[in-house]
Amino acid sequence: MTTPRAGCAIDSQGRITFELPAAHGQRLLLRLRPKKGEPEKTLHVLDLDPVGEGRAQAVLGTDPALAEGRWDVYLLDGSERTRLRPGPRDLRALVGGHLRERPGPLAVRVPYVTKDGYLALRTWLRPAHAEAGRVDVAGGTLRFAARLHGASLLGGAEVRLRRRGEGTVRSLEPLAAEDGRSFSFTVDDETLDPGIWDMFVQPAPEAPMIRLARVLDDVADRKHVFVYPGATAGKVVVRPYYTVDNDLSLEVTRAG
Template identity: 90%
Template sequence: MTTPRAGCAIDSQGRITFELPAAPGPGLLLRLRPKKGEPEKTLHVLDLHSVGEGRAQAVLGTDPVLPEGRWDVYLLDGSERTRLRPGPRDLRALVDGHLRERPGPLAVRVPYVTEDGYLAVRTWHRPAHAEAGRVDVTGPALRVAARLHGASLLDGAEVRLRRRGEGTVRTLKPSVGEDGRRFSFTVEDETLEPGVWDMFVRPAPGAPMIRLARLLDDVADRKHVFVYPGATAGNVVVRPYYTVDNDLSLEVTRAG
């Protein structure tokens, strides 16, 4: 039996239209992929409608907002379900998504192909978001540019580096643009201890910290796509990298 395929297109608002041969089943099922060893809990069903010329469509609108995670796509046929292979994917509306202003809370969707060749949708849902932009590594200095969505940078705003595991924090003062959204900062600290340091921005004193990440384009998994060199500062090498969640972190190792 041939595994069915579904094409999809997404617009700038995050609405996804799935298309596949007409009347292969009554609907599509999106399943939030559970953690290893846990049962599935969150499902979302879409109706399939004939659009003529032997094609059918199902639309995932902007409401409801899907919880953050990875959603596998299945074709429903009664009590049976078949995981779908990908057809053509039109993601053009996402390519320049980092250039558009986004109100909070931020809801992001990116259709993608899994490692084993199936169709899935990656989602993020965050109260506010700091979109990482250009990352420059020059000599001992690491410079990061970013843009805040869903919040504004006020007096006393700061960037925080938090060492994973122990919670040690280093604070940096960002350079803030006139719009109160764009900012940049430089990491040039040879006293950083080896380990992984996660990066946050606190837009005002006492405000919740916002994770730096790169979410607003068509790349569902950045970790092995965007690879940076390290900056050597004193006896340590500081290398920026994207985590499996597309968050931006620092890996600090001893030089040599």
């Protein structure tokens, strides 16, 4: 039996239209991929409606917002499910997504192809978001640009570097643009201890910290796509990198 394929197209609002060969009584199933060793908990079922020429469509609207994670796509026939292979994917509406203002909470969906060749959705759902932009590496200095969505920088705003594991925090002062949303900052601290440092912005002294990430485009997994050199500062090398969740972090190692 040939594994069915589903094409999909997404618009600028995040609405996704799936299209595949029509079959009576079948529906589309989205399953939030559980963590290893845990049972599946979250399913979302869509009706498939005929659109002519032996084709059917299912539309995933913007409401409700999907929980953050990875969603596998199946064809549901009664109680039987068949995981779908990808057909054509139209992601053009996502390419310039970082240029549009986004209110909070931020809900993002990116259709993608898994390593084993199946159709899936990568989703993010966050109260507010700091979209990472340009990263420049010059000598021992790293310069970062970012833009807030769903929040604004106020007096006392700080960028926070938090060492993973022990929770050590270093604070940096962001340089804010006139709109209070765009900002930049510099990392050139040669006293950072080796390890992984996660990057946040705290837009006001009492506000929750917002993770720096890059999710507003058509790239579902950028860890091995956006690769940066390290900056040598004193006796350490500081290299920015994107995690498996497209969050921006720093890897600090000893020079040499």
